Amino acid sequence: QLPNLAVKSRSTVFYYKGKDTSPKKIGEELGVQAILIGRVGGRGDDLKLSLELVNAQTQDVIWAEEYNRKRSDLVTLQSDIAKDVSAKLKLKLSGADEAIVAKAVATDAEAYQAYLKGRYYWNRRTIDNLRLAIEQFTIAANKDPSYALAYAGLADCYAVLPEYAGTPTGESLPQAKAFAERAIALDDRAVEPYTTLAFIHRSSWEWKEAEIGFKRAIEVNPNYATSYHWYSLLLRNLGRFDETASMIKRAQELDPLSSIIGVNVSDSQQMLGDHFASIETARKTIELDPTFSAAYENLGASLIEIGRADEGIANLEKAVELSNRSSVRLRGLGYGYAVTGRRSEALAIAKELEQRFERKESNGQYIAAVYAGLGDKDKAFLWLEKDFAARNGSLGDIVWRMHFRSLRDDPRYKSLLQRMGLPA
Numbered sequence: 001q002l003p004n005l006a007v008k009s010r011s012t013v014f015y016y017k018g019k020d021t022s023p024k025k026i027g028e029e030l031g032v033q034a035i036l037i038g039r040v041g042g043r044g045d046d047l048k049l050s051l052e053l054v055n056a057q058t059q060d061v062i063w064a065e066e067y068n069r070k071r072s073d074l075v076t077l078q079s080d081i082a083k084d085v086s087a088k089l090k091l092k093l094s095g096a097d098e099a100i101v102a103k104a105v106a107t108d109a110e111a112y113q114a115y116l117k118g119r120y121y122w123n124r125r126t127i128d129n130l131r132l133a134i135e136q137f138t139i140a141a142n143k144d145p146s147y148a149l150a151y152a153g154l155a156d157c158y159a160v161l162p163e164y165a166g167t168p169t170g171e172s173l174p175q176a177k178a179f180a181e182r183a184i185a186l187d188d189r190a191v192e193p194y195t196t197l198a199f200i201h202r203s204s205w206e207w208k209e210a211e212i213g214f215k216r217a218i219e220v221n222p223n224y225a226t227s228y229h230w231y232s233l234l235l236r237n238l239g240r241f242d243e244t245a246s247m248i249k250r251a252q253e254l255d256p257l258s259s260i261i262g263v264n265v266s267d268s269q270q271m272l273g274d275h276f277a278s279i280e281t282a283r284k285t286i287e288l289d290p291t292f293s294a295a296y297e298n299l300g301a302s303l304i305e306i307g308r309a310d311e312g313i314a315n316l317e318k319a320v321e322l323s324n325r326s327s328v329r330l331r332g333l334g335y336g337y338a339v340t341g342r343r344s345e346a347l348a349i350a351k352e353l354e355q356r357f358e359r360k361e362s363n364g365q366y367i368a369a370v371y372a373g374l375g376d377k378d379k380a381f382l383w384l385e386k387d388f389a390a391r392n393g394s395l396g397d398i399v400w401r402m403h404f405r406s407l408r409d410d411p412r413y414k415s416l417l418q419r420m421g422l423p424a
Contacts, residue, residue, distance in 0.1 A: 005086065005089070005223075006032070006223045006254065007223070008030050008032060008254075008255065008256075009225065009254075009255045009258065010116065010119065010120075011119070011120070011123050011255070011257070011258055012030065012255050012256060012257040012258060013030075015257045015288060022059070023035040023037070023054045023055075023056050023059050024056055024057065024059055026056065027056025027057060028056075029256065030256060030257075031253065031256070032056055033055070033056055033057070034053055034054065034055060034056055034062065034089065035053075035054045035056050036051060036052075036053050036054075036085060037051070037052045037053075037054060038050065038051050038052075042071070045070050045071050045072070046068070046070065046071075047067075047068070047069050047070065047071050047073075047074070047077075048066070048067070048068055049066070049067040049068075049069070049077065050064075050065075050066050050067075051063075051064065051065050051066070051067070051081065052064045053085060053088055053089075062088055062089075063084075063085075063088040065084060067080070067081070071109070072109065074109040074112070075108065075109050075112055078112070108143040108144040108147075110139075110143050111139070111140040111141075111143035111144035111147050111150065112140070114136045114137070114139040114140040114143065114150075115136070115137065115140040115147070115149055115150055115153060117132075117136040118132075118133045118134075118135075118136035118137040118140065118150075118153045118157075119133075119153060120133075121133035121136060122153065122156055122157060123258070123259070123260060124292075125160070125164055125259075125260055125294065126164060126293070126323055126324065126326060127164055127165045127324070127326055128324060130157050130160065130161060130164055130165065133153065133157050134154060134157045134158075136153075137150050137151075137153035137154045137157065138150075138154065140153070141154065146186055147186075148183040148184075148186035148187035148190050148193070149183070149187075149190060149192060151179045151180070151182040151183035151186065151193070152179070152180065152183040152190060152192035152193045152196065153192075154175075154176075154179040155176045155177070155178075155179035155180035155183060155192075155193055155196040156176075156192070156196055157176075158172045158173070158175040158176035158179065159172070159173070159176040159196050159199050159200060159203065162203070162363065162392065162393055162394060163328060163394055164326065164328055165361065166327050166356060166357070166360060166361040166362040166363055167360060168360055168390055168392070169203055169204075169390065169391055169392050169393040170390065170391065171360075173200055173203055173204065173393065176196060176200055177197065177200050179193075180193040180194075180196040180197050180200070181193070181197075184197075189220065189221075191217050191220045191221035191224040191227065192224070192226070194213065194216055194217040194220055194227075195213075195214070195217040195224065195226055195227045195230060197213055198210050198211075198212075198213025198214040198216070198217055198227075198230065198231070198234075199230045201213055202230070202233065202234045202237070202393070202396075203393025203394070204391075204393065205391070205393070205396065205420050205421055205422075207234070207237070207238060207421060207422070210234050211231075211234060214227060214230065214231035214234060215231075218231070223254060224254070225251045225252075225254035225255035225258065225261060226251070227251075228247050228248065228250045228251035228254065229247075229248060229251040229260070229261050229264060231247050232244045232245075232247035232248040232251065232264065232268070233264075233397075235247060236267075236268075236271065236397070236399065236400040237396035237397065237399055237400070237422060238399075238422065238423065239399055239400075239422075239423050241268075241271060241272060241400070244268055244271070245268050245272070248261065248264050248265050248267075248268050249265070251264070252265055257288055259285055259288065259289045259292040259294075259295065260292075260294070262281060262282075262284065262285035262288070262295065263282070263285060263292070263294040263295055263298055265281050266278045266281040266282045266285070266295070266298040266299075266302075267298065267400075269281060270298065270301065270302060270305075270402055271400045271402070275302040275303075275305045275306050276302075276306065278298060278299075278302040279299060279302045279303065279306075281298075282295045282296075282298040282299035282302065283299060286299065291322055292322075293318075293319045293320075293322035293323035293326070293329055294319070294329075295319075296315045296316070296318045296319035296322065297315070297316060297319040297329055297332040297333075299312075299315045300312040300313065300314070300315030300316035300317075300318075300319065300332065300333075300336060301316070301332060301335075301336065301402070303315060304336055304339065304340060305402075309340045312336060312340075313333075313336055313337070313340060313342075316329075316332050316333040316336040317333060319332060319333070320332075320333050327353060327356050327361060327362035327363075327366055328366065330349050330352065330353055330362075330366065331353070331365075331366035331369045331370065331403070333349060334346050334349035334350055334353070334366075334369065334370035334373070335369045335370055335372070335373040335403050336373075337349065337373075338370055338371075338372075338373025338374040338375075339373045343374060346370055346373060346374055347370075347374070349370055350367055350370040350371060350374075353366050353367045353370065354367055357386075363387055363390075363392045363394065364383035364384060364385075364386040364387035364390070364392065365383070365384065365387050365392065365394060365395060365397070365398065367383040368380040368381070368382075368383035368384045368387075368398075368403075368404075369401070369403035369404065371383065372403055372404055372406055372407055373403065373406075375406065377406070377407060377410060377412075380404075380407060381407070381410070381412045381413075381416075384398065384416060385416075388416060388419065388420070395416075395420065396420055396422055398413075398416070399417070399422060
């Protein structure tokens, strides 16, 4: 929560859990100057926590402390550790900074644990995991109604439901906005809900407001990787591809082991036609997280682009399997089948997605992608127009997703962009 202190995310740091990696190597890989190492034990309600703050470069111990508390004091202990570590890093906390640290902490230990579980599930980016995330954030909010980050987590879940669950934008965004505003009302220094509101503007095709919002979020806290990640998506929609690459690179610097950010780096490389770089990035993401379906989709798509069709299709099929046959991954496989000549299989996926669309489990863009791959422009535009009529928030992605390259010389494509308020 402190803008002048960059702290790596839990999802990134947990990559090292259970691994025998030296503080120096971790420091080099994450670009940090210090590592906080902890060991926890105890019996019954008694909790013993031993901490060391280590200089990543010299591996010298900067500070060590042992805390003996009751488990019920877990939340207070977190706040105490934050203050102690900040002091040992020679940061002079102002009264305002101390208030920020205090506000960021839940008053209930179970609420804090539920919030952390919610963030873990949210980062998995699948329908099932998003539902689990909503469940955990709801538990956190119920346990501690004053916990701003619990509402921020709920806002983030509802903001991305249209992409991963096919939920209509008009149903999910009002909920996302209400939760984000609730979070800001509780803590106007928390960067997460400001970022989500900017994302909601983007999903509402309010491009100027979205950019103002992302800049404001970065000003509130320049160390929150998701602000840069989602800002890069806006810049893609606006066709500002060079800025996109630098923005997602900054997100990865802040959260170098994030699977979803890694996939978006690969997206940017695909967008610029650098499929060899995209393949390398996707493979690194898979190495870190072998179950992350989106990385297999990007790997498969780029392999097809460089002429390795069979290997590409195998990875697209793996993406569908790992995602439990989600609509967003079926889009990639259907398009892959289409452009490699497997028309009957592509058509079967298109029909499956059409049925899901009727059940509000897919958006029209996914269906359009398959028909575009098949060369059926009329059907592709038919489904894109359905998304336009429903104001599907991700429709602007046709500007950069390679599935829609064959449509860009068609007057209907330019008309669609103009009606969304995008540069044509």
